[in-house]
Amino acid sequence: MPLITVQYTSHRNAPSLKADIASAISKLSADILHKDPKVTAVIVQSVDAADWFAGGQSLAEQKLASVWVDIHISDGTNSKDEKADFIAATFKRMDELLGPLHNESYIYVHDARADAYGFGGLTQERRYIAGKLAAAPRSAAA
Template identity: 70%
Template sequence: MPLITVSYTTSRQSPSLKADIANAVSELTAKILHKDPKVTAIIVKSVDAGDWFAGGKSLAEQKLASYWIDIHVSEGTNTKDEKAAYLAAMFKRMAEILGPLHPETYLHVDEVKGDAYGFGGLTQERRYIAGKLEVALQAA
């Protein structure tokens, strides 16, 4: 149920570029962070390379691509090793899609409290409790 925002810049153009990015992000999020793609929302936004600066120069000048991925997940649902693997795998996959990446390319796993985060009108904490109650009722 993560909400993921991807901002990117690249000189590569393709009619399917945004879909390719969304598919890669969804796949790696499911595979490494164990998040259900059916309840994963991804926003993909393009930024002009002339508007993206790293190290004091625009990425247009440097002829490099970059991205900023911000993913919100419930606190405590992923280990440090999973998050590290996610960062590494995403950097590799996005380089394949976008081209050579500037080293100042970022991904932020934002862990939020289950009582302050949710979707469909329910917090993640409420979903967790409802699931536990369902299991208890089935066992009774």
């Protein structure tokens, strides 16, 4: 159930670019972080290259793209290696879609505490507990 926000700047202007970004990031979170695409929310926002600065110059001046990917997941649901793989694969895929990317492009994986993060009015901790209770074997009456 991650919430993923992608802000980007690029000189590429395909009509389907935002949908392509959303699809790619959702697929990466499913393939690498094992997140269910049915409960993954993605927000994609374009930023003008003249408004994005890296190393003291706008990306319009540098003629480079950039991306900020911010993904919130429940703490403890992914290993350090999975998160590192996600960051590397996301950088590579965004470079393919938007590129070439400025090296100052960021992917941030937020490990949110299960008791402080949720959707549909329930925390992830409450969902976990409810799932455990539903799966608990019933003892036979003596």
